[in-house]
Amino acid sequence: MSTPRGRTTSHPYSDDGDEFHFCTTCAFSSACLSSGYDKAHLRELHVLVEHVGPYKEGEHIFREGDPFNVIAAVRSGTVKTYVTDNEGREQVLGFFLPGEVIGLSGISHGKYPCNAVALESVLLCRFSFPNIAALATRMPGLQQRLFALLSEDINKAALLAGNFTADERMAAFLVSLSRRYAARGLSARRFMVAMTRTDIANYLRLASETVSRVFRRFQDEGLLRVDRRDIELLDLEKLEELAKNVLRE
Amino acid sequence: MSTPRGRTTSHPYSDDGDEFHFCTTCAFSSACLSSGYDKAHLRELHVLVEHVGPYKEGEHIFREGDPFNVIAAVRSGTVKTYVTDNEGREQVLGFFLPGEVIGLSGISHGKYPCNAVALESVLLCRFSFPNIAALATRMPGLQQRLFALLSEDINKAALLAGNFTADERMAAFLVSLSRRYAARGLSARRFMVAMTRTDIANYLRLASETVSRVFRRFQDEGLLRVDRRDIELLDLEKLEELAKNVLRE
């Protein structure tokens, strides 16, 4: 993983007596908080965290084939992962919002199988994977959390594999974004997306023209209001109804 | 996971002095063999294995929503995993041949997210997941192997997500089967598949009619010879060329 010219610091924390404060945007820290480990273990985990960034728009975090050594939780910004096929066409694999973890797919072969790029200014919490795996042998809760993250990604990857219509895909994409923003305390109804129409189209396996058309039709039907990157979901009910096959509900 | 009315036995092994024999079809045992652990650890792992089966054709191994507690390596036969959507249509998620591991996607939510059914007579090596996870905390090699299996499935799931043509999908499917059979010491050129055309179609997100047509066209073009479930690949080169976008080579 490449480190931007910004600062790299070990995780700042305060340890004022009994209370032990975590960076709340860090998925691992919070995972461990919830599994109720003792202070000594928590501190060990905490020491492994490096805050890196900012990566600026278009800057790569890792590239396909880079040796795998770290995973990272997004602290702020949006990360896109993608591969390019033999003809040079881009296939977007996923978008990662704050609180989500990138790099896990690199474990199996010791190399990242895809590229990760910042779509806007990005800050990361970075963890050495060997170190965190070693710590996991002493912290069953952490091991379990890692297993769960990996397993979840298997299920996520299967989502868009079905043969769904353009409408279903778009609705599922919007509902998923909405929920993920909401989970971070942001509005579930209105948000700014960091990706271009082309990125969205590549992710959903549609042509960018189709993305445009579906946006307009959804707007005509009163499901949403869209102005460039600014999206407001007006009829979340109906969007969820459209998305339910894709999201398996 | 449901257990068929067949025998369930703990893993038989012989421990004649220095030599310690493993069931060679068991993915975990071999994984641990290769990571070079000491005899005491190996025996611990070995004790966790249960041989179950046979499951007969059409019999379910687990169902969507069942509480997750075990993972299993296929010892013989073919397993299909699938989900059904709201309209009752089946979506095939994967086929598992001997040596491959089912159930991993159940980790994240404590329930299996899909159904697993035997397509022909199936024998399994079954492992309690809590037990194997506990053991993994004392065997970093085993933990690493579990991480790798999970991570690999993420990459596998992403494979068929792209927008590929029917020809590319079919070729990739055949080449993948060929390699997996070959890895088990069977012929890479000729094999009997356990799945119906409809299963193949559902897996590849095609109509079964399309699967039939592509089979015939491939046969007309001399790429293969197919007679019901019996498939012989005549031009592996060309099939691999067709498949390379899907398989990312």
Add this chain to the structure above:
DNA sequence: CGCCCGAACTGACCTGGATCAGTGCGCTTT
């Protein structure tokens, strides 16, 4: 302020594969 450039939008047309509507064929059942 006007120019430039890339993203977004839009309409016209095309096509791969789905769908529909059969037919054929091997296996089981009786």
Add this chain to the structure above:
DNA sequence: AAAGCGCACTGATCCAGGTCAGTTCGGGCG
């Protein structure tokens, strides 16, 4: 051996979404 059944195959037709060919818009810059 005949009947019944389910899977496989095949031809005809249809349509969602891709492709192509522009046009519009907005933001950055000389």
